[in-house]
Amino acid sequence: MVTAPALAGRMPAVADRGPVDLPFSEADFARIAAFAHREFGLNLQASKKDLVYSRLIKRLRALGLADFDSYCRLIETADGAQEREALTSALTTNVTHFFREGHHFELLANLAVKPQLAALKAGRRLRLWSAGCSAGMEPYSIAMTLLDALPEATQLNIRILATDVDRAILDRAQAALYAEEETRPIPDRMKPQAIARAPDGQMRILPKITQMVRFAELNLMQDWPVRGPFDAIFCRNVAIYFDKPTQARLWQRFATLLAPDGLLFIGHSERLNGPAEATFTSVGVTAYRKTGSMTGPVPA
Ligand SMILES: C[S@@+](CC[C@H](N)C(=O)[O-])C[C@H]1O[C@@H](n2cnc3c(N)ncnc32)[C@H](O)[C@@H]1O
Structure with a gap:
């Protein structure tokens, strides 16, 4: 070749x-x-x-x-x-940080985890997707939120899928090493179970967190070899690069993959449009719950 x-x-x-x-x-x-x-x-x-x-x-x-x-x-x-x-x-830009738009993580804990504590402890499945995860701060923030709300999270049926089109940035995400400065936004109470200093002075994400996250290369414009339904999808600051018809198709594809009552989090300057709009109800700033039905495959 x-x-x-x-x-x-x-x-x-x-x-x-x-x-x-x-x-x-x-x-x-x-x-x-x-x-x-x-x-x-x-x-x-x-x-x-x-x-x-x-x-x-x-x-x-x-x-x-x-x-x-x-x-x-x-x-x-x-x-x-x-x-x-x-x-x-x-x-495009890979700019990201831990607990970006922090209210999304509070909503995740309050709407998808805390009301389900007993069911999750009894084995209920919880599936989350960070689509366009960049250097990993978003999926690791999700994992930290889950562990904070549910200390047994690592032993339960909980998985976070984290995908990006950029192989190099996924390598950085999987290395799970960040400058101390980058870890500042992590809430202090979560730090002891989430990060520790590595020998080279950087901060390492601890296995309790990394083991909940699976990284994979995925171009949102192509077929998605993913298995839903998802309880929450984070796709933030990614659709901003797409035109309106492409965004509309993306929201529609997410809607079909979300479980009933599943949550969709989008970037602060992004808006829902197209057929999926009627499927979602706002639950906070750029945060939505799937309240309508949307089934069937939507072409890539
Ligand atoms: C600005 S970062 C957002 C990271 C994170 N979601 C956040 O909000 O902090 C945008 C990411 O989207 C990814 N991206 C751009 N186009 C994509 C596509 N077609 N499929 C999958 N990922 C894409 C880029 O590689 C980049 O890592």
């Missing part, structure tokens, strides 16, 4: 020319925007042309490519899988 760098090596190279500006035509931009929409649901309006150039020129230099046509040819081939990931990484 030809690897991406090998393929790149067969293309015109900018060898030793240093950081030069390269032509980026409207046609180049349109080709990349169409590809990013088709593959990753990204909504790149014409106003984003300069941003796309500034993010991708670094990729062209790293690969030693001389023009955007070579770059497009690379990502469009089967051999460009690795670069396709780098492309989505370059065009």
